[in-house]
Amino acid sequence: MIMKAQKRKLPPEDLQVSDRSSPVWESQRQFVFSVSLNKYQRGQELPEPSLRRSVLIANTLRQVSLEACRAPSADREASQPPPPAPEESHFTEFKHHSAAMFSSNHSALVPLNHSSDCTASRPPASCHSNVPVSVKDEDEDWGSMSTDPDFSLSAAISSILTALDSTIDGAPQAAPRTPLRSLENLPGPSEGGMLWAKQGVRGCGGGWEQQEECRMEAMRSSYLSDLTVEDLFQDIDTSLLERDMGVLGLRGGYPAGDDLLRYLPPLTSSSSLSSNPFSLSVNQKCLPSFSSFSPLSPSSSSLPSLSSPPFSPQNHARDGLELDHLMEILVES
Amino acid sequence: VAGGNDFQWCFSQVKGAIDEDVAEADIISTVEFNYSGELLATGDKGGRVVIFQHEQESKNRPHLRGEYNVYSTFQSHEPEFDYLKSLEIEEKINKIRWLPQQNAAHFLLSTNDKTIKLWKISERDKRADGYNLKDEDGRLRDPYRITSLRVPVLMPMDLMVEASPRRIFANAHTYHINSISVNSDHETYLSADDLRINLWHLEITDRSFNCKLLNSVSPDIVDIKPANMEELTEVITAAECHPHQCNVFVYSSSKGTIRLCDMRAAALCDRHSKFFEEPEDPSSRSFFSEIISSISDVKFSHSGRYMMTRDYLSVKVWDLNMENRPVETYQVHEYLRSKLCSLYENDCIFDKFECCWNGSDSAIMTGSYNNFFRMFDRNTRRDITLEASRESSKPRATLKPRKVSTGGKRKKDEISVDSLDFNKKILHTAWHPKDNVIAVAATNNLYIFQDKIN
Numbered sequence: 001m002i003m004k005a006q007k008r009k010l011p012p013e014d015l016q017v018s019d020r021s022s023p024v025w026e027s028q029r030q031f032v033f034s035v036s037l038n039k040y041q042r043g044q045e046l047p048e049p050s051l052r053r054s055v056l057i058a059n060t061l062r063q064v065s066l067e068a069c070r071a072p073s074a075d076r077e078a079s080q081p082p083p084p085a086p087e088e089s090h091f092t093e094f095k096h097h098s099a100a101m102f103s104s105n106h107s108a109l110v111p112l113n114h115s116s117d118c119t120a121s122r123p124p125a126s127c128h129s130n131v132p133v134s135v136k137d138e139d140e141d142w143g144s145m146s147t148d149p150d151f152s153l154s155a156a157i158s159s160i161l162t163a164l165d166s167t168i169d170g171a172p173q174a175a176p177r178t179p180l181r182s183l184e185n186l187p188g189p190s191e192g193g194m195l196w197a198k199q200g201v202r203g204c205g206g207g208w209e210q211q212e213e214c215r216m217e218a219m220r221s222s223y224l225s226d227l228t229v230e231d232l233f234q235d236i237d238t239s240l241l242e243r244d245m246g247v248l249g250l251r252g253g254y255p256a257g258d259d260l261l262r263y264l265p266p267l268t269s270s271s272s273l274s275s276n277p278f279s280l281s282v283n284q285k286c287l288p289s290f291s292s293f294s295p296l297s298p299s300s301s302s303l304p305s306l307s308s309p310p311f312s313p314q315n316h317a318r319d320g321l322e323l324d325h326l327m328e329i330l331v332e333s
Numbered sequence: 334v335a336g337g338n339d340f341q342w343c344f345s346q347v348k349g350a351i352d353e354d355v356a357e358a359d360i361i362s363t364v365e366f367n368y369s370g371e372l373l374a375t376g377d378k379g380g381r382v383v384i385f386q387h388e389q390e391s392k393n394r395p396h397l398r399g400e401y402n403v404y405s406t407f408q409s410h411e412p413e414f415d416y417l418k419s420l421e422i423e424e425k426i427n428k429i430r431w432l433p434q435q436n437a438a439h440f441l442l443s444t445n446d447k448t449i450k451l452w453k454i455s456e457r458d459k460r461a462d463g464y465n466l467k468d469e470d471g472r473l474r475d476p477y478r479i480t481s482l483r484v485p486v487l488m489p490m491d492l493m494v495e496a497s498p499r500r501i502f503a504n505a506h507t508y509h510i511n512s513i514s515v516n517s518d519h520e521t522y523l524s525a526d527d528l529r530i531n532l533w534h535l536e537i538t539d540r541s542f543n544c545k546l547l548n549s550v551s552p553d554i555v556d557i558k559p560a561n562m563e564e565l566t567e568v569i570t571a572a573e574c575h576p577h578q579c580n581v582f583v584y585s586s587s588k589g590t591i592r593l594c595d596m597r598a599a600a601l602c603d604r605h606s607k608f609f610e611e612p613e614d615p616s617s618r619s620f621f622s623e624i625i626s627s628i629s630d631v632k633f634s635h636s637g638r639y640m641m642t643r644d645y646l647s648v649k650v651w652d653l654n655m656e657n658r659p660v661e662t663y664q665v666h667e668y669l670r671s672k673l674c675s676l677y678e679n680d681c682i683f684d685k686f687e688c689c690w691n692g693s694d695s696a697i698m699t700g701s702y703n704n705f706f707r708m709f710d711r712n713t714r715r716d717i718t719l720e721a722s723r724e725s726s727k728p729r730a731t732l733k734p735r736k737v738s739t740g741g742k743r744k745k746d747e748i749s750v751d752s753l754d755f756n757k758k759i760l761h762t763a764w765h766p767k768d769n770v771i772a773v774a775a776t777n778n779l780y781i782f783q784d785k786i787n
Contacts, residue, residue: 028674032620035678048420051508051527052568052587053683055623060677064620317494 029064036061340769340784342716342732344725348375349778350383352721363761367431367439370765373401375439375779376426380410382443382496384454392635397436400766401781405454406497410445422447429514430522432535440499442522446509449524451500451535461485497681505531512572518579525572525584528565532596564748570628570685577637585642589626593653609651611658621673621682629685634688634694636764643688646670648699648709663709666701668739668750681755688766700759702749704775705735721759721773721780731785 040057220316350359358379365374373385386404390769396415413422432440438455463485467473504752508527515522524531559629575581580596593607605716613622625645633640639660642649646667649659667685670675676682681702689701700706700719709716718735738747761774 002389027618031674032677041682048418051565052570052627055565055568055587056627056683059623060620067620 029067032060033064033068036064342599342719342769342782343785344727344730345770345781345783346629346731347723347726347780348383348401348403348779355777359777360427361761361779363427363429363765364772364779365429365431365441366440366497366763366765366772368433368766370770372404372431372439373763373781374429374431375772376409376429376443377777378423378425379744380408380412380424380426382409382426382429382441382452383493399608404496405496407452408441409450409452409581413447415447417490419674422599425512430513430515433519435519438698442513442515444510444513444524447503447506449502449505449510449513449533450498451502452496453499454494455497458490459487462488462491485579490698500535502533506569510759511570512575514572514586516574516579516582517577521579523572523582524572525569525782527568530569530572530582530584550742551624570632573631573633573640575637576633577674580649583631583633583640585628587627588623589628589644591628591631591640591651592644593717601727607653607656608654609659617670619673621677623679624682627674629686630743632688632690634690635692636694640693641688641690643686643699645682645686647685648688648697650697650711661711661783663707665699665735666709668737670748676755679755684758684760686758686760687762689762691764691769692767698762698764698771700762702758703753704757704759705737706759706762721775723778723779726780729785732782 036057040054040061042056043054342648349361354381358377358381360378361375362378363374363376366372367374371387373387375385377383382405383403384405385401387398387401390399392397404410409426410424411425412426414420415422425445426443427446428442428444430442432451438453441452441454443450443452463483464473465479465482465485466476468590470742500526506524506526507528508529510526512525513522521534523531528594566588570585570587573580575583581593582596583591583593585591589610593609595606607674613626626767628644629641630643631640638653640651640653641667642651647665648663648671650661650663652660673682688697690697696708696710697714698706698708704721705718707716707718707719710752718737719732721737733746736744736747736750737753743749755775759773760777763772765771771782773780773782
């Protein structure tokens with residue numbers, strides 16, 4: 001199977017693994033991630049990378065990252081230590097390559113696994129979703145955000161929010177899935193906090209300008225920093241004002257080796273616009289939740305953040321305030 | 334004309350060097366029969382075009398259909414250097430498409446990543462003899478020495494086939510050209526790159542050509558060529574004109590979708606008339622679902638009622654009247670599904686296989702690895718796997734069906750998946766428009782197979 005003179009470094013499980021709770025799936029996901037990152041970077045170094053190839057690799061990278069952002073089962077979260085990340089070295093390379101800013105703290109985010117019935121499916125064609133990863137029964141149409149002409153901003157915001165929010169687990173995916181729906185279920189500050197950093201500048205410096213037409217999106221990495229909610233939103237404020245923020249961002253896991261990646265999916269789908277694309281209810285799904293919770297039942301999937309038991313009222317109040325602030329920024333921009 | 338398993342395929346010819354070390358430039362990158370099947374053109378990575386012509390059947394050996402012999406060879410494209418971008422443009426011929434024959438000369442379009450050329454291939458078998466102003470050597474004669482006039486006479490000469498570039502279509506594509514397709518009106522053709530489709534007008538006269546860029550079609554795949562290139566997640570992978578309706582063409586995408594556009598509907602085909610996509614099967618979802626859904630080739634049936642798409646693992650036949658799913662799906666090498674991880678690692682998953690119809694649309698053919706190629710009979714639903722190899726290259730030798738073993742037990746004559754040679758890939762195949770003659774490109778060799786005439 002291996003081409004001549006190539007030595008496989010990591011043994012991927014070649015078998016079809018759809019059960020996400022199995023370690024095989026996770027190891028394959030990590031393998032695919034590292035290979036994808038490698039390919040993407042090497043492709044960008046070429047004078048004229050094949051656009052089709054770059055797009056496919058970038059999409060795969062995005063999907064693999066989002067798959068990592070699934071809601072875990074609570075017990076797994078508690079017991080599972082973060083796996084060592086082969087990606088760590090890639091991040092270092094990538095850092096140089098994309099001039100992203102990382103803040104390295106070491107509270108690891110537990111890699112999140114999901115119940116096996118949470119399979120992904122591609123959204124219907126008309127949705128034009130960019131990430132064919134469907135999750136659960138989310139009622140809100142995140143694709144509506146894509147109709148916002150300010151794609152970059154929306155994507156930037158959503159990427160920030162995806163890192164902080166919880167996923168809905170356990171529901172069969174009925175609704176079409178858009179990239180923004182991969183909302184993360186993260187442990188709270190008491191459990192180690194998160195690393196988050198501002199998104200890096202766009203592109204790959206001079207190379208981007210030179211080969212703008214042929215280059216794919218710039219990839220960014222940012223880590224979830226060990227910040228409080230206020231700090232987090234302050235960062236959001238600043239980064240929102242950066243017009244040049246790329247749409248596609250790659251946010252890395254932890255130097256400690258977690259492979260949790262947040263991917264900034266481009267918001268290019270032209271799904272139907274909901275009446276309130278930035279309505280509070282929609283955004284509440286993205287509310288940062290620093291406490292973990294158990295997989296939600298489908299019936300409560302519409303507002304998972306609010307309805308999940310572990311959420312504290314204090315979180316909600318604080319989140320609500322920050323959300324208003326965020327809304328203002330979105331509207332103004 | 335029946336296809337597939339109704340008869341046996343046998344070896345006819347193989348073109349190309351036998352050496353183990355294959356020069357990169359000799360790798361065949363496109364194969365195409367002309368409309369009558371009399372001519373067979375190949376393009377290679379070195380930018381050369383070789384045209385084979387079908388010789389008439391020999392009276393001595395009527396059981397042979399006649400062979401294809403070299404008719405013309407010329408350098409179509411040279412490597413270029415884009416000084417603005419500091420890039421070298423590959424001379425590899427991506428596609429050749431013949432124009433319908435209108436006079437004694439043959440015309441074809443050949444394209445590399447950036448430039449399309451219209452070539453005229455004409456025969457010369459006579460020469461003029463007895464010029465007044467120049468002598469036999471071609472030197473000019475002293476006019477004062479000319480005492481009488483004579484009429485030059487046409488003398489027969491050895492056949493010479495000349496290829497001359499009649500038109501060069503350059504600087505119209507920012508990205509890599511993946512397809513060209515001649516329209517049924519024979520006056521226009523389209524060219525497609527990753528993000529744009531251009532429509533050209535050809536006006537072929539004896540001497541001059543008018544070729545204008547008629548229309549720049551930027552299809553709407555979520556605003557392909559988005560304002561922000563970073564938002565790009567889908568590209569055009571192939572395009573083809575409808576064989577009969579000169580206003581209709583289709584293009585496929587890297588996300589497994591096909592759009593049919595009617596040029597009458599809008600000046601800029603930014604809205605498609607039809608959108609073809611098969612819903613994904615959630616049970617077969619993997620990290621590579623999108624990559625393997627990327628369509629590498631799209632071909633209309635000769636009837637114009639169906640179209641066929643090739644993705645990494647399968648060939649699908651679509652009825653143009655049904656957009657939500659294909660009418661037929663054929664698995665080319667399903668045993669590779671469990672190997673996608675490795676195939677992604679070694680880049681094989683990005684290989685672009687082509688597919689083709691037989692003349693009557695009753696059978697389809699596509700390539701695979703290990704120099705295997707597959708044929709599917711649409712009527713009987715039978716399929717066959719054959720191999721293009723030197724071992725089975727004895728004259729008129731019947732090709733033995735091959736089988737890849739997927740289970741634990743490997744039967745005799747079967748080959749296991751892990752033993753497949755992924756360097757030997759058959760990406761380009763062509764089927765004679767009328768007869769059961771097929772051309773299969775295996776790296777630097779061109780194999781020609783035909784059915785056994787009993």
